[in-house]
Amino acid sequence: MKNRTRHAAAVAALTLAAGLLTACGDDGGADGTDPGDGSASSGEPTIKIMNIGPTGTPATNFATDTVAQAYIDQLNADGGINGADVEMVYCNGKYDPNEATACAREAVQEDVVALVGGFAGFEEEVFKVIEPAGIPWIGAPSSTPAALTSELSFPVWAGALGYVYLGGVAAQTCESPTPVILDTAAAAGVLTFGEGALAAAGKSFADPVKVAQTTVDFTPVAQALDGADCAFTALPTSMYAPLVAAMDQLGVSSRILAPAATFDNAVVDSFGEQLEGSVISGNFPTLDDPAWADAVAAVPSDLDFSGEVLQLTWVAMKVFSEVVATIDGEVTAESVAEAMSAASAVDTGGITPPIDFTTPLPVPPLARTFNTTAVPKTVSGGELVAQGDPVDLGPAIAAALGG
DSSP, X not given: OHHHHHHHHHHHHHHHHHHHHHTOOBOSOTTOOOOSSSOSSOOSSEEEEEEEOOOSSSSOBOOHHHHHHHHHHHHHHTTTBTTBEEEEEEEOOTTOHHHHHHHHHHHHHTTOSEEEXXXXXXXXXXXXXHHHHTOOEETOOOOSHXXXXXXXXXXXXXXXXXXXXXXXXXXXXXXXEEEEEESSTTTHHHHHHHHHHHHHTTOOOOOOEEEOTTOOOOHHHHHHTTTOSEEEEEOOHHHHHHHHHHHHXXXXXXXXXXXXXXXXXXXXXXXXXXXXXOEEEESSOOTTSXXXXXXXXXXXXXXXXXXXXXXXXXXXXXXXXXXXXXXXXXXXXXXXXXXXXXXXXXXXXXXXXXXXXXSOOSSGGGTTOOOOEEEEEEEETTEEEEOSSOEEOHHHHHHHXXX
């Protein structure tokens, strides 16, 4: 029963993470336009993939299609994959469950060999359609149960599991860590990831400060943090700026602990001094790392590529191209899924450690978490910078969740 409770909490936490990501702000591409015919050249044969990303919505916009197309243009210019060009079918999911379902149906109709990267916000709806059709999703956001358990899901980041790292930071450096979380039924699940490390250090979280999804005035939230040396946060991107502004106005100096997937770099640009020393659990190196050189050169300069949801799509495209190049024969959804399942050391050019897709995480609700690496970051000198070496969270996750 104890293990089942832990596993249920883990699923709840990852479900919350999906909600947090879907509340993120504009990462570009908000005009909702299609990037074109999806092909950098007219060579034959072609390998057709799909990218789903919300654009043109009031709050949730990720130009994942722009990133994917930049990779494809570079790839096709270099000869494609074994001589075949890659063609992208882009579908605007509009952060709507019905649109996500429609995109998945289009993927089946278009006979794409895979979904690659992107962000739907309603991954469960997508998997309901693509799974029966045998279409894999490479680089799924991995923040819903289907993305974490489906044998056709191949995530490439640790995602919300970065909270395990943040729990360790709280245990080692905080005397009164106070959670600041959305006031939702699933929110308590996030705390599960940090509680084990705190307990081992003889500490525990203070009572959570719960934030309604409609909150506009963050003064009460900032007041509740007065006296707390650390704020263990699980909030949408859009809430960080008003929270930090309220803290600054009241002179509250709690150090922020947050996951990079929801922590907007724009907040650092605006509140670098107030956020000095904050700790961010990332999935990838900062953009000044040489591993990103090709991406930085390829992605349009007017797109803010610092957000990890956009970076996820680049990594997913890299994984896709590397694995599909090993296929001897026709490239189909079935052969791509088989090749992915057999890939044991996929090279992402140093952005992540080599990823082994043959060995699921020994925690059933999180089985499809193949990359368990957190990349520690901190705010220093008004910038988000790397802090120390990447940390493998796999053993800690298995221990904390009873795997």
